[in-house]
Amino acid sequence: MAPEPLKPRIAVLISHLTFDGQPSKLTRTLNEILPRYERQADIQIVETSVEKLLSTAKALEQTQGADILICSGASAEFLRKHITTTILSFRMGEYDLIRALNVAKERGTKAGILTHQRTLKELEEMSGLFTVEISQAVYTSLQDAREKVRDFVDQGIRVIIGSPTVVDLAEAAGAEGVFAINANAVRLTLDDALAICHSRAEEAHNHRRIHAVLKHMNEGVVALDASGKVFSVNDSMNTLLHPLRSIAIGDQAKTHFPDIDLNGVLTSGTAIESHLSTVGSQRLAISVLPIMENGQIDGAILTCQEIREIQRTERRLRAQSRPRHFIAKYDFEQLAGKDTTFQNAVQLAKLYAHSDSTVLITGESG
Incomplete structure (x- = not known):
């Protein structure tokens, strides 16, 4: 019985200016949603302070505790510069903003919307439809967000809409912070994360299948992705190239085969067949075939054979194609x-008849 595949691991990283250990609004929203995903993924909620955000994310990466991290826009942008784990930010939908603006309307006050790096142009175009006055601002860092919140408060804005960090800043400044992401936005982001994980799992499965096939081939074979990086290489290839070089997964193939136009194959889809190349003292025949997926070039397969081995194979094939036994027309x-x-020649013929070796006959008619 085959073992069940491992479920994707997703960590939702929520940062606060100060974290007192109490679950945030976003955590409560997530706890209501997560039961729906328990069969699809292992999802953990990690709450921390802004100060410990990077160390917490690095710890998750080092322990391989998450395939994907999810956090708010500013945190996501910051972490992408420091760790390699895939990071998604929560998607803010139109409904989230309408709900948040409705809170401002109920309070009878102006609303400030503070977003990371870019304003919401769609909201500007629709501003005339709302009965509440809206001001938008963007921030690029924590300090910048703190200053923008203070500007809102100085303008008399008492409801500030944004990420968990913006909400914390607003409440610290004496305004009401409204979290601009609701359950639907959280579900959309989790669905995006699952789609990425499933796509990766399928790709990894395909790579394992390819590697299993290549492993049992006598000729040297390297499988490349669309960028020319090696994602599989069999032992026969490294045996051929030993001791001059060794190909590892993740290498750029062109560094090992500089005289082969790999970029041409990956861009045009034109195959290379039996290109003769010299590696050390060996003469090799190298072929490159593009891998096509839905009409697009998705990579390439490079095969490599030693010329002497090809010649030996040809000799074996010729020998096998010759009749092993000739039918005699006459008996001795x-x-x-x-x-x-004449009798001596007959005796020699009887002797040679026991062998499959080729016999050279000479004489006046020879």
Whole structure:
């Protein structure tokens, strides 16, 4: 019985200016949603302070505790510069903003919307439809967000809409912070994360299948992705190239085969067949075939054979294609002739008849 595949691991990283250990609004929203995903993924909620955000994310990466991290826009942008784990930010939908603006309307006050790096142009175009006055601002860092919140408060804005960090800043400044992401936005982001994980799992499965096939091939084979990086290489290839070089997964193939136009294959889809190349003292025949997926070039397969091995194979094939036994038209007893020389030739023929070796016959008619 095959083991069940491992479920994707997703960590939702929520940062606060100060974290007192109490679950945030976003955590409560997530706890209501997560039961729906328990069969699809292992999802953990990690709450921390802004100060410990990077160390927490690095710890998750080092322990391989998450395939994907999810956090708010500013945190996501910051972490992408420091760790390699895939990071998604929560998607803010139109409904989220309408709900948040409705809170401002109920309070009878102006609303400030503070977003990371870019304003919401769609909201500007629709501003005339709302009965509440809206001001938008963007921030690029924590300090910048703190200053923008203070500007809102100085303008008399008492409801500030944004990420968990913006909400914390607003409440610290004496305004009401409204979290601009609701359950639907959280579900959309989790669905995006699952789609990425499933796509990766399928790709990894395909790579394992390719590697299993290549492993049992006698000729040297390297499988490349669309960028020319090696994602599989069999032992036969490294045996051929030993001791001059060794190909590892993740290498750029062109560094090992500089005289082969790999970029041409990956861009045009034109195959290279039996290109002769010299590696050390060996003469090799190298072929490159593009991998096509839905009409698009998705990579390439490079094969490599030693010329002497090809020649040996050709000789074996020729030998196998020749008839192993010729059918005699006459028997030795049917041969007439009493001459001593003729009889000696017959005796030699009887001797050679026991062998499959080629016999060279010479003489006046030879």
